[in-house]
Amino acid sequence: LSQVVTLGNVQVIIDGFAAMGFPNCGEAIDGTHIPILGPDHQGSQYINRKGYFSMVLQALVDHKGRFTNINVGWPGKVHDARVFRNSGLFRWLQEGIYFPDHKITVGDVEMPIVILGDPAYPLTPWLMKPYTGTLDSEKE
Secondary structure, three states: OEEEOOOOOHHHHHHHHHHOOOOOEEEEEEEEEEEOOOOOOOHHHHEOOOOOEEEEEEEEEOOOOOEEEEEEEEEOOOOHHHHHHOOHHHHHHHOOOOOOOOOEEEOOEEEOOEEEOOOOOOOEOOEEOOOOOOOOOOOO
């Protein structure tokens, strides 16, 4: 089940994230676990990595933390990246139809509107995640 709540004014959201130091960012994404009673059927699929029964809720939020897109119902054992890759949101982003075609130039690189995610998410041209490798002071 995927339900679009509302995207809101994209430029206002981009400006809001820019004020926080994230240029051309349209949303932020993460998953969370909603505790549930263990189901009778396929219960082990609902035990998450923290050891309790849950369903995954994937949420996209704007610069003020307001929900703009949710996807809920995957068993707790399922990784955030798998939920994301199987969502309608992922298809819309892949097809370039979720955000307007609004690119900015950073250095000599054209940057589309992006989503911010944690290290669990795949790095794509439209999804930025933290760099987890080691950097020397010059690269940092």
